[in-house]
Structures are given as C-alpha cells and as structure tokens.
Amino acid sequence: MIKIPLNKNTIGTAEKRALNKVFDSGYMTMGKVTKKFEAAFSKHLGVKHAIYVNSGSSANLLAFSAIQDNDKFRKFKSRNDFLKPNDEIIVPAVTWSTSIWPISQTGAKSVFVDSEPDTLQMNVNSIKKAISKKTKAICMVHVLGNGGYIEEVRDICDKKKIWLIEDTCESLGVKKKNKYLGTFGDIGTYSFYFSHHITTVEGGMIVTNNDYLANKIYSLRSHGWTRDMFNAKEYEKQFPEIDPRFLFVNVGYNLRSTDMNASIGLVQLKKLEKFNNKRHEIGKTWNKAFSHLKKNELIQPMEITKGTKASWFGFPVICKTRKMRDDLREHLEKNGIETRPIICGNMTKQPGIKNIKYRISGNLSGADIIMDRGIFWGSSPDMTKSEINYVIRIIKKFFNE
Numbered sequence: 001m002i003k004i005p006l007n008k009n010t011i012g013t014a015e016k017r018a019l020n021k022v023f024d025s026g027y028m029t030m031g032k033v034t035k036k037f038e039a040a041f042s043k044h045l046g047v048k049h050a051i052y053v054n055s056g057s058s059a060n061l062l063a064f065s066a067i068q069d070n071d072k073f074r075k076f077k078s079r080n081d082f083l084k085p086n087d088e089i090i091v092p093a094v095t096w097s098t099s100i101w102p103i104s105q106t107g108a109k110s111v112f113v114d115s116e117p118d119t120l121q122m123n124v125n126s127i128k129k130a131i132s133k134k135t136k137a138i139c140m141v142h143v144l145g146n147g148g149y150i151e152e153v154r155d156i157c158d159k160k161k162i163w164l165i166e167d168t169c170e171s172l173g174v175k176k177k178n179k180y181l182g183t184f185g186d187i188g189t190y191s192f193y194f195s196h197h198i199t200t201v202e203g204g205m206i207v208t209n210n211d212y213l214a215n216k217i218y219s220l221r222s223h224g225w226t227r228d229m230f231n232a233k234e235y236e237k238q239f240p241e242i243d244p245r246f247l248f249v250n251v252g253y254n255l256r257s258t259d260m261n262a263s264i265g266l267v268q269l270k271k272l273e274k275f276n277n278k279r280h281e282i283g284k285t286w287n288k289a290f291s292h293l294k295k296n297e298l299i300q301p302m303e304i305t306k307g308t309k310a311s312w313f314g315f316p317v318i319c320k321t322r323k324m325r326d327d328l329r330e331h332l333e334k335n336g337i338e339t340r341p342i343i344c345g346n347m348t349k350q351p352g353i354k355n356i357k358y359r360i361s362g363n364l365s366g367a368d369i370i371m372d373r374g375i376f377w378g379s380s381p382d383m384t385k386s387e388i389n390y391v392i393r394i395i396k397k398f399f400n401e
C-alpha cells in the first residue's frame with residue numbers, strides 16, 4: 001500500500017554536509033552560522049531583523065513578551081500602548097495552542113473571534129466587533145498556507161494604534177499581493193518544525209522592522225542579558241561596574257537554538273521557493289480533481305483569499321456532515337493517507353482553555369464547523385505524481401466514483 005505521510009523528510013545530502021561541517025568545527029551552540037541564517041532569512045523576506053529560536057512556540061512567546069510593559073529601561077516612544085495584565089489580545093478561534101498559551105503567560109486575556117469555514121481564516125467583521133478599550137494587539141494566525149485578510153487587519157491596527165502580531169508558523173513564503181506574510185505586522189513568527197514549509201528539525205524565527213523590539217527579543221531570547229543586543233553599549237555605559245558579558249536587563253528566557261540546526265536552515269531556505277511552488281501546484285491539482293465534489297457540496301476545499309499565492313501546508317476540506325468527516329478520516333487512514341484535524345479546531349472547546357483568562361466575542365459557529373467537519377492531509381513538496389493521483393483515486397473511491 002502507498003503511504004502518504006503528512007510530510008516527507010526533505011533533509012538531503014547538502015544539509016547533512018552543512019551539519020557535519022558545524023559539528024566538526026567544534027562550535028555547535030548559537031554563533032556565526034545562526035547569524036548567517038538570520039541574515040539570509042531577513043534578506044529573503046525583505047525585513048530588517050530576523051531572530052532564530054528553538055521553535056515557533058518560542059517565537060510566539062517572545063513576540064508577546066516583547067510588547068509587554070515590563071522594561072524599565074525603555075526609551076523607545078511607541079504609538080501603541082505596551083501590554084499590561086488583563087489587557088486584551090484578539091485571536092482567531094481556530095488556531096494552534098501555542099498562539100494562545102504565551103498570551104496568558106504575559107497576564108493578558110485572549111479574546112476569541114470566529115474563523116471562516118471556507119477560508120479557515122479570522123473574520124474581519126468579528127475582529128471589529130471584538131475591539132474594546134483594553135485591546136492592545138491582534139494576533140493574526142495564517143492557517144495552513146492561506147493569506148487571510150492581512151491588509152484589512154493592518155488598517156484596523158493602524159487606526160486603533162494597537163500591535164499586529166502575525167503567527168505565520170503555517171505560512172512561510174506565502175505572499176499577499178507580492179508581500180510576504182509575517183512582514184505586514186509589527187512582529188511575524190515562523191516555525192521550522194519537521195512538517196512545516198522548511199525545517200531545521202525544530203526551530204522558529206521572529207521578524208520585525210522595529211529596532212527596539214528586535215533588541216528586546218535578542219535579550220529575552222538569552223537570559224535577559226545584553227550580549228546579543230546591538231545597542232548593548234548603551235547599557236554598558238550605564239552600568240560600567242558590571243562585566244558587560246554578564247549584564248542582565250530583562251526578565252529573559254533561554255530559547256536559543258544551535259548552529260547545527262541553523263546550518264540545516266541555510267540549505268533549506270534555498271529550497272523554499274521550489275517547495276512552495278510544488279505545494280501550490282499540488283493544491284491546484286487537487287482542487288481541480290475535486291471540483292465536482294465541491295459543486296455537489298460534499299467536500300469544500302479551503303478557499304484561497306483574494307490576492308494570495310497560497311502554499312498549501314496540507315489540503316484541508318470541510319465535509320458535508322460530521323459523520324462524513326469521521327468516515328473519510330477512517331477511509332484515508334485505512335488507505336495509508338495520514339490525516340489531521342484542522343489544527344486545534346475551536347480552541348475554546350479544548351479543555352486547557354480553563355487554565356487561562358479569555359473571553360469569546362460573538363458566536364464561534366464557523367470555528368465549530370471547522371472543528372466538527374474539517375480534516376486535512378499532507379501536500380509534501382516531495383510527493384510524486386503517482387502519489388498525488390493516488391490521493392485523488394482514494395478520495396473518489398470514498399464517494400463511490
């Protein structure tokens with residue numbers, strides 16, 4: 001039986017060679033290779049700063065921590081208010097858990113708004129209705145390689161003077177009107193986990209054009225010290241009695257990755273465009289093959305938002321009924337095609353939500369549909385033509401064709 005995993009291993013001999021070189025050098029922790037990866041990433045995306053960390057979840061934790069009002073040394077005059085306990089951040093109901101948990105770690109409240117069953121993205125009108133005096137940020141999560149309504153959300157944030165964080169962990173390389181997702185916001189985050197658009201095995205990146213936020217993130221990434229900050233000298237002058245190599249100015253973490261992981265990322269980044277074009281083509285092929293099922297309202301593949309060149313993270317569909325989704329899942333798995341729910345479904349239905357501060361704005365009926373009737377399978381860039389056709393055959397067989 002053919003096996004269609006969620007993602008295939010795309011790490012090849014060039015990555016292994018690069019990794020061995022770092023290993024043989026004897027310098028394996030974060031250093032020159034990480035800097036090189038960060039520079040290549042920021043150049044690729046056309047953004048000023050890129051900061052490499054050990055996961056997308058860590059990137060999100062740093063993003064929300066960076067806009068927290070917890071820096072006594074801040075000189076940067078911001079248009080936006082920094083985040084205080086019980087302030088609010090608007091998030092989509094359909095999202096990943098670690099887009100939400102780090103919000104609670106800052107003491108802020110997550111405000112959930114509905115997601116659209118056809119596009120799987122956050123609904124703009126729901127965002128507008130959710131805004132209160134306490135809203136300090138919107139976290140836009142780009143679900144499964146689709147573009148969403150980023151320009152509209154950027155406008156809202158500009159008008160309301162609130163932060164825009166883009167969780168782009170599922171959409172690296174996706175462009176909206178020729179601009180990369182993750183670069184519209186004040187901060188964008190990415191994941192390089194094994195099944196994502198490129199991989200460093202584990203890993204993540206944060207991007208920003210804001211010097212203050214970048215410096216703070218450099219510090220928060222490594223223990224709260226100044227060593228990696230490009231304005232470290234400012235602190236060193238203020239505290240000449242402290243060894244500048246061990247000068248701590250923020251409540252930081254250790255969320256660094258290593259030069260070994262970065263060396264894999266440098267090679268993978270060169271392949272990103274090729275990978276994403278292939279994912280795009282796979283999406284187009286399956287959309288065409290299943291157009292009659294869509295017309296008959298049996299399955300609805302994710303609709304790509306206007307102006308987006310999607311890079312399908314996987315191929316999500318909404319089935320006509322929950323029973324059909326459950327049966328389809330069984331049929332696909334039985335035939336070797338690995339499946340997933342549409343990420344966490346309606347996040348407010350996950351038991352862990354009881355542990356955080358949150359409120360729901362409006363109703364989450366779209367998110368419920370996505371949770372109850374949604375499913376996706378992989379669209380790995382290494383899929384062969386016969387594997388792509390195998391998926392078509394198995395889906396058609398389910399519908400007795």
Ligand SMILES: Cc1ncc(COP(=O)(O)O)c(C=O)c1O
Pocket residue numbers: 055056057058060095096098099141142167168169170190191192193203204343
């Ligand atoms: C939207 C989203 N945000 C954050 C993450 C976390 O990334 P990581 O697994 O690298 O921690 C993921 C992981 O899949 C994700 O899908």
